[in-house]
Structure formats: structure tokens, C-alpha cells
Amino acid sequence: MPHLNEISQILFGKPSSQLSEIERRILTHAKERRPVSTDTHAAFDTSLAFGARLADAIARIGGSWTFILSFCAFLIAWIFINSILLVRGAFDPYPYIFLNLVFRCSRRYGHYDVAEPSGRTRSLCRVEGLRGQSQIGSRTDRAPPHGG
Numbered sequence: 001m002p003h004l005n006e007i008s009q010i011l012f013g014k015p016s017s018q019l020s021e022i023e024r025r026i027l028t029h030a031k032e033r034r035p036v037s038t039d040t041h042a043a044f045d046t047s048l049a050f051g052a053r054l055a056d057a058i059a060r061i062g063g064s065w066t067f068i069l070s071f072c073a074f075l076i077a078w079i080f081i082n083s084i085l086l087v088r089g090a091f092d093p094y095p096y097i098f099l100n101l102v103f104r105c106s107r108r109y110g111h112y113d114v115a116e117p118s119g120r121t122r123s124l125c126r127v128e129g130l131r132g133q134s135q136i137g138s139r140t141d142r143a144p145p146h147g148g
Contacts (some may be wrong), residue, residue: 004031075099 004027008016011030012023019027029036048056061067078099082090092098 004028007031 005016007030008014008019008023008027011027012019016024016027026036045053078092079096082092082096083094
């Protein structure tokens with residue numbers, strides 16, 4: 001294996017004693033066959049609190065096709081059971097007031113973060129060095145939802 005001085009001369013055109021700290025680090029990593037960069041997503045994910053990891057897991061499930069299709073099947077079954085099978089003894093007859101209440105409660109907790117970058121997005125942008133990128137899609141120039 002060539003000495004660092006030889007590799008330095010080939011790659012940088014100067015001896016290893018004249019390399020800057022960054023060039024020396026890159027050269028050492030290359031010699032040891034280690035990556036120079038760090039995985040910012042992995043570094044960021046390890047710093048997340050339990051609640052943030054749980055929210056990510058719920059978002060992964062809630063945005064999947066499996067969830068969407070199973071939710072549609074649930075709605076069809078709810079309407080079928082309460083409209084056709086339980087004509088006289090339906091627990092939630094048409095206009096499905098209880099189902100509407102469930103929709104309103106679930107919507108209350110789920111729809112605000114769709115278009116607005118969260119504090120976690122801004123933190124990840126800081127980790128990756130993307131200053132100013134977190135302002136894309138911000139809602140500062142629009143009225144708050146539901147007048148609130």
C-alpha cells in the first residue's frame with residue numbers, strides 16, 4: 001500500500017505535510033476506505049424524541065395505500081351496515097352523525113402539517129446545511145385555517 005505522502009502527491013500535487021486539515025482528513029478516510037460524508041438523516045433520526053418517532057410511524061401508516069383502501073372499505077361497511085342491515089335498529093342511522101363526529105375529530109389532529117414545514121423540517125435543514133430551504137411552502141403569507 002502506498003504511503004500517504006505518495007497518495008498526497010498523486011491526488012493533490014503536494015506532499016502530505018502541506019495539506020490542509022480537510023485535505024488530510026479526506027486522504028485519511030480514502031486510505032482507510034471510510035466514507036468522508038455523514039448520513040445527516042441517520043444523525044437526525046437518532047436525535048428524535050420518542051413522540052417524534054411515534055408521529056413518524058403513524059404518518060407512514062396513515063399515508064399508505066393499505067390504510068387508504070382499508071379506510072374506504074370501513075366506510076362502505078359502516079354505511080352498508082347502518083343503512084341496509086340495521087334498518088330499524090341502526091346505531092348510527094343516516095345522516096351518520098357519529099361517523100361525522102369521528103371524521104371531525106380525526107381531521108382536527110391530522111391536516112395542519114400537510115403543507116407547512118414543521119420545526120423538525122427546519123431542524124433537518126440546519127443539519128444538512130440547507131439554510132433558507134425550510135421556508136418553501138410556509139404559510140406565513142396566508143390566513144390561518146378555520147379563521148384561527
